[in-house]
Amino acid sequence: MASKRPAHPRSRIRQRARPSPFSKYSADRAQGPGISEIDADALFLVIAIAHRLGPVAPAQFDRQVQRLRLAAALFGLGQRALCGGRQILAVGHGGFPCFALDEVNLGKRQALNKTRTQGQARDGARSGALRLLAAVDDGATLDEAGALTDRLAPAERARARRLALEVLRRADRVDLLLAPMLARRPRPEIMRILRLAAVEMLALGEAPHGAVNAAVALARASGRKGQAAAGMVNAVLRKIAGAAEAWARLSPQKMPFWLRAPVVAAWGEDAARAIEAAHEAGAVLDLTPKGADCPGEALPTGSHRLPAGTRVSALPGYAEGDWWVQDAAAALAVRVLDPQPGERVADLCAAPGGKTLQLAAAGAEVTAVDISELRLARVAENLARCGLQARLVAADALDWRPDQPLDAVLLDAPCSATGTIRRHPELPRIRDGAGLAELTGLQARLIDHALDLLKPGGRLIYATCSLLPAEGEDQLAAVLARHPGLVVEPPRAPGVEPDWITPQGGLRLRPDLWPERGGMDGFFIARLRKSAERT
Numbered sequence: 001m002a003s004k005r006p007a008h009p010r011s012r013i014r015q016r017a018r019p020s021p022f023s024k025y026s027a028d029r030a031q032g033p034g035i036s037e038i039d040a041d042a043l044f045l046v047i048a049i050a051h052r053l054g055p056v057a058p059a060q061f062d063r064q065v066q067r068l069r070l071a072a073a074l075f076g077l078g079q080r081a082l083c084g085g086r087q088i089l090a091v092g093h094g095g096f097p098c099f100a101l102d103e104v105n106l107g108k109r110q111a112l113n114k115t116r117t118q119g120q121a122r123d124g125a126r127s128g129a130l131r132l133l134a135a136v137d138d139g140a141t142l143d144e145a146g147a148l149t150d151r152l153a154p155a156e157r158a159r160a161r162r163l164a165l166e167v168l169r170r171a172d173r174v175d176l177l178l179a180p181m182l183a184r185r186p187r188p189e190i191m192r193i194l195r196l197a198a199v200e201m202l203a204l205g206e207a208p209h210g211a212v213n214a215a216v217a218l219a220r221a222s223g224r225k226g227q228a229a230a231g232m233v234n235a236v237l238r239k240i241a242g243a244a245e246a247w248a249r250l251s252p253q254k255m256p257f258w259l260r261a262p263v264v265a266a267w268g269e270d271a272a273r274a275i276e277a278a279h280e281a282g283a284v285l286d287l288t289p290k291g292a293d294c295p296g297e298a299l300p301t302g303s304h305r306l307p308a309g310t311r312v313s314a315l316p317g318y319a320e321g322d323w324w325v326q327d328a329a330a331a332l333a334v335r336v337l338d339p340q341p342g343e344r345v346a347d348l349c350a351a352p353g354g355k356t357l358q359l360a361a362a363g364a365e366v367t368a369v370d371i372s373e374l375r376l377a378r379v380a381e382n383l384a385r386c387g388l389q390a391r392l393v394a395a396d397a398l399d400w401r402p403d404q405p406l407d408a409v410l411l412d413a414p415c416s417a418t419g420t421i422r423r424h425p426e427l428p429r430i431r432d433g434a435g436l437a438e439l440t441g442l443q444a445r446l447i448d449h450a451l452d453l454l455k456p457g458g459r460l461i462y463a464t465c466s467l468l469p470a471e472g473e474d475q476l477a478a479v480l481a482r483h484p485g486l487v488v489e490p491p492r493a494p495g496v497e498p499d500w501i502t503p504q505g506g507l508r509l510r511p512d513l514w515p516e517r518g519g520m521d522g523f524f525i526a527r528l529r530k531s532a533e534r535t
């Protein structure tokens with residue numbers, strides 16, 4: 001397409017030389033790639049399109065981003081340029097020169113003035129999902145990548161995340177189906193488009209013509225090489241549309257070897273497959289009630305369950321803080337502790353605070369400690385919403401000591417989080433099991449420190465949202481060996497089934513439990529009582 005290259009060489013140099021104050025993924029990610037990594041020519045063109053300076057009011061921001069995105073698409077610039085466009089505007093909010101779109105220069109007034117149809121909204125969600133998937137391929141979690149969909153309307157943003165989750169739950173299974181249909185492996189951005197359309201058709205019931213047309217359009221919009229691949233995308237996806245039987249014969253995607261091997265060693269091949277099926281099925285929504293009023297079906301353990309995809313903020317009682325979101329397995333740690341009103345309890349790795357809320361709701365005098373000030377702010381928000389109180393301390397738990405010994409400590413230790421793959425299916429793709437020895441070493445030090453903070457006869461709950469025995473059963477065995485006199489107490493709580501209790505007395509929860517109810521996160525919970533004799 002012909003375009004007028006405006007003479008703004010200085011803006012080009014300035015933008016290239018000046019690093020963006022925004023990381024690519026989120027404010028939490030300190031060293032994300034900045035604007036300098038965006039394809040310079042694409043960025044130059046977007047700046048060219050947007051060269052008429054003027055402040056962008058926050059209310060117009062989304063509209064400006066949308067226009068810039070359309071402009072970039074018209075020039076065939078693809079994702080990287082779109083990302084650049086967003087960042088230029090974002091920089092504008094931070095006080096840098098801000099670029100507003102010049103429709104006259106663009107010469108495409110009609111296209112830009114088009115009102116958004118439903119189809120465009122869906123493509124916004126698909127493009128958003130592809131940006132999230134690209135970020136995961138770069139090693140980001142979906143939460144870290146969330147900022148990449150900020151410019152979408154809330155419903156599109158939610159749909160983009162849902163699509164990305166569904167693809168990540170099946171990416172390996174789709175690749176197995178695609179492999180014989182591909183003469184050679186396409187570029188990563190084309191592979192992501194193929195996976196997305198395949199999952200939409202085979203797992204989400206999307207009509208083939210809609211999914212295939214959208215995929216072809218996305219391939220074309222992804223740049224010159226994408227345009228060349230559009231024919232292949234069309235042909236392959238038409239074959240995929242007819243491959244429902246072959247798809248049904250493929251098993252759910254396997255856990256990576258570093259995780260699967262210890263799972264099989266602990267519980268066998270059938271359990272590993274059942275866990276993989278639960279990972280593919282994804283997670284439902286669980287709430288922990290503060291009092292009696294809580295939407296959803298009451299589970300035997302006291303949590304309330306709603307279908308996946310339920311909009312949390314639309315549920316009754318959200319603003320009033322009548323409940324909070326917490327997986328049924330996670331909620332069992334505090335139920336097993338059974339905190340009493342007035343007891344002095346520390347929640348040593350507290351953020352975002354689900355367990356702190358449970359402790360405070362039980363009437364305990366809670367100190368919530370977390371090493372991350374940023375994450376501790378979420379505990380404060382959650383406490384405020386639910387009208388509950390706790391003392392918040394931003395500190396390394398290993399350095400923190402209360403002024404008097406405690407009745408109880410809850411240690412929900414940092415771990416591999418492999419029990420949460422149903423809701424974080426990107427974890428197996430971005431982790432490789434490295435650093436496990438470091439984590440288990442930290443867990444052991446935290447356990448010993450927690451025991452040291454307890455009064456004689458005080459109780460400790462050790463919990464991890466992990467499927468790895470190294471972070472659960474093995475830690476329990478090791479702490480019992482290190483501390484003679486320490487006792488494991490039965491993990492009693494309403495709804496806890498005898499089969500969930502290990503021979504050693506720990507509580508082993510797995511995603512394949514309660515299959516008819518929708519599963520639960522993987523967790524290990526142990527209740528320990530310190531010797532009543534002073535040492």
Ligand SMILES: C[S@@+](CC[C@H](N)C(=O)[O-])C[C@H]1O[C@@H](n2cnc3c(N)ncnc32)[C@H](O)[C@@H]1O
Pocket residue numbers: 330348349350351352353354355356369370371372375395396397398412413414415465
């Ligand atoms: C599994 S999450 C805790 C979830 C939390 N208990 C809940 O129920 O919402 C682990 C937390 O440990 C914190 N953490 C990691 N290392 C820590 C340390 N040495 N001291 C205190 N907190 C730590 C992390 O910041 C993270 O918020």
